[in-house]
């Protein structure tokens with residue numbers, strides 16, 4: 001992989017993916033479109049974009065792979081529709097442009113339990129996004145399905161998530177492996193490795209594969 005497109009590069013997993021990509025000697029350029037600027041770094045192109053009006057003609061949609069760790073929460077988004085717009089529509093719009101431009105590989109941070117038929121909003125949207133990414137026809141598509149993310153402080157307050165994390169850390173030895181919290185660094189490493197390998201077809205990476 002010599003050119004990479006990275007979505008969600010300011011988030012917990014996205015920052016780890018960006019660090020991996022910039023540390024990879026094979027990577028010549030990382031394009032990380034964001035809504036707020038990243039600190040300048042060598043080999044990083046950081047266009048500021050409006051995800052409601054992505055620049056369809058930009059030359060950088062063509063890359064060797066697109067990696068996506070973009071997402072929000074229902075509380076931050078404000079409504080189920082706004083949540084779906086970010087976690088499904090923005091992801092699909094960007095990956096569609098990348099695919100249309102000829103990008104052959106895609107890696108997507110999904111979730112444990114992603115299911116397009118789920119009654120819960122979060123898991124349903126993740127499942128729908130996986131399904132619709134498959135329909136874009138990438139030569140290689142890796143969807144990683146982590147349990148609760150454990151990756152350091154967040155800029156926004158997520159009380160429920162923090163409580164769930166504290167509880168699951170305490171119960172860790174009793175929890176089935178798939179439900180144990182996973183380190184964001186591990187999620188990024190596993191997704192990066194899968195995309196780098198680029199095996200043809202669909203690859204679902206389960207949360208238990210991310211445990212130490």
Ligand SMILES: NC(=O)c1ccc[n+]([C@@H]2O[C@H](COP(=O)([O-])OP(=O)(O)OC[C@H]3O[C@@H](n4cnc5c(N)ncnc54)[C@H](OP(=O)(O)O)[C@@H]3O)[C@@H](O)[C@H]2O)c1
Pocket residue numbers: 007008009010011012013014034035036051069070071072086109110111112145146147148149150161
């Ligand atoms: N939290 C968990 O326990 C958990 C578990 C399983 C899977 N996941 C999924 O894993 C993925 C990565 O999670 P994370 O914790 O690394 O995410 P995060 O830290 O919340 O970062 C989310 C990224 O998405 C971008 N984003 C959010 N809303 C946006 C909007 N309206 N327009 C443009 N960009 C927007 C953020 O950009 P800004 O910096 O500009 O906001 C940031 O780059 C997410 O899809 C999440 O659903 C999370």
